[in-house]
Amino acid sequence: xxxxxxxxxxxxxxxxxxxxxxxxxxxxxxxxxxxxxxxxxxxxxxxxxxxxxxxxxxxxxxxxxxxxxxxxxxxxxxxxxxxxxxxxxxxxxxxxxxxxxxxxxxxxxxxxxxxxxxxxxxxxxxxxxxxxxxxxxxxxxxxxxxxxxxxxxxxxxxxxxxxxxxxxxxxxxxxxxxxxxxxxxxxxxxxxxxxxxxxxxxxxxxx
Amino acid sequence: xxxxxxxxxxxxxxxxxxxxxxxxxxxxxxxxxxxxxxxxxxxxxxxxxxxxxxxxxxxxxxxxxxxxxxxxxxxxxxxxxxxxxxxxxxxxxxxxxxxxxxxxxxxxxxxxxxxxxxxxxxxxxxxxxxxxxxxxxxxxxxxxxxxxxxxxxxxxxxxxxxxxxxxxxxxxxxxxxxxxxxxxxxxxxxxxxxxxxxxxxxxxxxxxxxxxxxxxxxxxxxxxxxxxxxxxxxxxxxxxxxxxxxxxxxxxxxxxxx
Numbered sequence: 001x002x003x004x005x006x007x008x009x010x011x012x013x014x015x016x017x018x019x020x021x022x023x024x025x026x027x028x029x030x031x032x033x034x035x036x037x038x039x040x041x042x043x044x045x046x047x048x049x050x051x052x053x054x055x056x057x058x059x060x061x062x063x064x065x066x067x068x069x070x071x072x073x074x075x076x077x078x079x080x081x082x083x084x085x086x087x088x089x090x091x092x093x094x095x096x097x098x099x100x101x102x103x104x105x106x107x108x109x110x111x112x113x114x115x116x117x118x119x120x121x122x123x124x125x126x127x128x129x130x131x132x133x134x135x136x137x138x139x140x141x142x143x144x145x146x147x148x149x150x151x152x153x154x155x156x157x158x159x160x161x162x163x164x165x166x167x168x169x170x171x172x173x174x175x176x177x178x179x180x181x182x183x184x185x186x187x188x189x190x191x192x193x194x195x196x197x198x199x200x201x202x203x204x205x206x207x
Numbered sequence: 208x209x210x211x212x213x214x215x216x217x218x219x220x221x222x223x224x225x226x227x228x229x230x231x232x233x234x235x236x237x238x239x240x241x242x243x244x245x246x247x248x249x250x251x252x253x254x255x256x257x258x259x260x261x262x263x264x265x266x267x268x269x270x271x272x273x274x275x276x277x278x279x280x281x282x283x284x285x286x287x288x289x290x291x292x293x294x295x296x297x298x299x300x301x302x303x304x305x306x307x308x309x310x311x312x313x314x315x316x317x318x319x320x321x322x323x324x325x326x327x328x329x330x331x332x333x334x335x336x337x338x339x340x341x342x343x344x345x346x347x348x349x350x351x352x353x354x355x356x357x358x359x360x361x362x363x364x365x366x367x368x369x370x371x372x373x374x375x376x377x378x379x380x381x382x383x384x385x386x387x388x389x390x391x392x393x394x395x396x397x398x399x400x401x402x403x404x405x406x407x408x409x410x411x412x413x414x415x416x417x418x419x420x421x422x423x424x425x426x427x428x429x430x431x432x433x434x435x436x437x438x439x440x441x442x443x444x445x446x447x448x449x450x451x452x453x454x455x456x457x458x459x460x461x462x463x464x465x
Contacts, residue, residue: 046291052284052440053274057255057429060272076290079428080257080272084290093289098259098270102289114291146448148292148309168291172309172445176291207310 024132026156031121033161039067039189040117040162042180046076050174064180066117071194085196092196101198104207107147114178115140116154116163128152147171160185234374235350238360241379245341249407251278252339254430258287262421264327269294275425276434277339281319282441283332297322299332300441307444314446317454326454329417330394335425338396338413343384346370358382368393376401380408394418404430 046060062076072086083094086106093102118124128140133153140152150169157164162185166178253276260269271294273287281301287294296307299319306315306326315326322331337343350360353371362370369387374380380401386394400411404427414424 048274048288051437052442053253053276053286054434054437056274057253057431074290078272079426080270082272082290095270095289100269170293171447172293172296174293 025135026132026138026154027121027130029136029156029158029161030116030138030154033156033185034116034118034120034123036186037066037068037117037162038186039065040160040183040185041065041187041189042162042183044178044180047177047179048174049177050172052173064114065189065193067189067191067194069119070117071191072114072117073194085194087194087196092198094198094202096199096202099199099201100203100205102205102207114166115152116166157183159183234357235352235360237379238350238372238374241374241381242341246279249279249340249432251276251434251436252430252432253277253434253436254425255428256285257426257428258285259424259426260329260421262327262329262417262423264420272428273425276436276440277336278436278441279336279340281333281336282436283336283339284440285332285335296444297332298441298444299336301333301336303443304332305443305446307446307449309446312446312449313452314444314449315452315454316443321455327420329421329423330396330415334394334396334415335413338384338398338415341381343372343381343396344368344370344386344394346372346384378408405432407432 041063043061043063046062047056049055058078060076060078062074065073065075070086070088072084074084076082076084081096083092085092085094089106091104091106093104095101115124115128121130124130124140127144128142131139131141133139134155136156136158138154138156140154142149148171150171153165153167153169154163155165156162157180160183162180162183163178164180166180168176168178170176254274256273256275258269258271258273271287271289273285275283275285277283282299284296284298286296293309296305296309298305299322302319304315304317304319304322306322306328307313317326320331320333322328334344337345345364346362348362350362350372353359353361356373358373358375359371360374361372364370367388371385371387373382373384375382381398383397384395385392394415394417396413396415398410398413401408402411403409409427409430412424412426414422416422
């Protein structure tokens, strides 16, 4: 009798812990990754593609740093180095060569096309409809119709559960593909990495 | 003594220290040849650029990365980016122009050639196209020498304006250009640091000076000449629900406005 109760207890425990029937492996994988995520960093390449211009001649390269919740830094190298720092709803875009920092809303900065860095899939679902398109593939569709994004397509890597590629389909004719090299997760990125501190003398422009 | 002098002269010539005869009718014919050769070889270009804009009407100074595609005689699409987001999308097909700023979702439309006047840009997209293909400010026809300026030639325009250009290098390359009207210089541009890119001589930077409307520069980080513009490359931007500023489509011939 005790053994039976134990089996029932275990079954109930698994039933409670198990994800909803609709959750597939990709969704579970991302959810698991996000729930344990304190910080993450990866280098990436960014390629733009559009019918008007074709694919980028030279992919942009950069590094993404993230610290939960919602501290994000994108550092682009190249001919016109640019750093995008997002803290909650505010974004700073620093262009050292121009000697200026633009302070704007996170929405205008373009950072929201990386919505996969939230606390859980449930949080992502507040703003996006999440569809599973393969065992490691998800498509996010914005619930709001007035944003600049059509869809965000994620392909998850098996080790970390974080995306290895992200394709942002914009409402214009353009898509942006981010390819992440390798995620370093929970290595302890200090909070000061995301402090809005810029080069001395930089001109602050409010947009 | 004479033999020694001749020997020295020959050596210097061989080393390139003695400049060949330059200027006057010789330069005029060499410029014509250079322009014709470029016209035959170069129909379109696509590039990745750094855009520098300093225009009082556009909230001061700005720098961004961008992409452009251009095709003779007057088509251009130039799109600017700040990291992930699109900052502006400027298009002309030679007849009309569209400038879309996606952030606030504003769209200016109007007849090509009046962008500087209507939108406050330091340079018209059509002027950019002419400069890209080495025929700045619509310089066409037969050039003439400029007295006292051995490196310069000029074109007289049908509207009474004059385009002056300075040339140097081997092969001959345009270095700067000026647009003159009513005896005054109204705009100028400069080509900096010509390099051979994918088999074609191309400037690293083209800097436009629009006088009181500001300055505009394109620094080329990558450039290609083998990509024909796609169908629709010069079509109006997709700008659903944009706030549209119509700046004179009514001026166009009937049926020409989209």
